Amino acid sequence: MSHIALVTLVVRDYDEALSFYTDALGFELVEDTDRGDGSRWVVVRPHGTQGTGLLLARAKGDAQLAAVGAQAGGRVGLFLHTEDFAGDHERMRAAGVRFLEEPRHEVYGSVAVFEDLYGNRWDLLQPA
Numbered sequence: 001m002s003h004i005a006l007v008t009l010v011v012r013d014y015d016e017a018l019s020f021y022t023d024a025l026g027f028e029l030v031e032d033t034d035r036g037d038g039s040r041w042v043v044v045r046p047h048g049t050q051g052t053g054l055l056l057a058r059a060k061g062d063a064q065l066a067a068v069g070a071q072a073g074g075r076v077g078l079f080l081h082t083e084d085f086a087g088d089h090e091r092m093r094a095a096g097v098r099f100l101e102e103p104r105h106e107v108y109g110s111v112a113v114f115e116d117l118y119g120n121r122w123d124l125l126q127p128a
Helices: 014-022 063-067 085-094
Strands: 006-011 027-034 040-046 053-058 076-081 104-106 109-115 121-127
Touching: 006 014, 006 085, 014 027, 063 109, 085 109, 085 121
Parallel strands: 006 053, 076 121
Antiparallel strands: 027 040, 040 053, 104 109, 109 121
């Protein structure tokens, strides 16, 4: 096994999630395929990378709806690395991304916690 290809992120609506990840975070749409049963296979990943992508999966049923925005139980569960922390932080703020703290400069790098449109917590991180 060489790498994790996809991580599923349960979302409320395909199009609103796709808009947030491509417009606000600057991810690229890798695939959006209608599966013929009302569901879609929607994959995004950071622009210009070949690494792990997010499978945006629309919630089905009450249990999955309850998990939207709380997939890591309120903890930071996703980590977005950058080579331009200041530039990406400012671009994301200007696009309406909600940061929960001011940037911090730790021994491991520059970091700020933000929420996606559903409340999942992410680290924007430029490793030292």
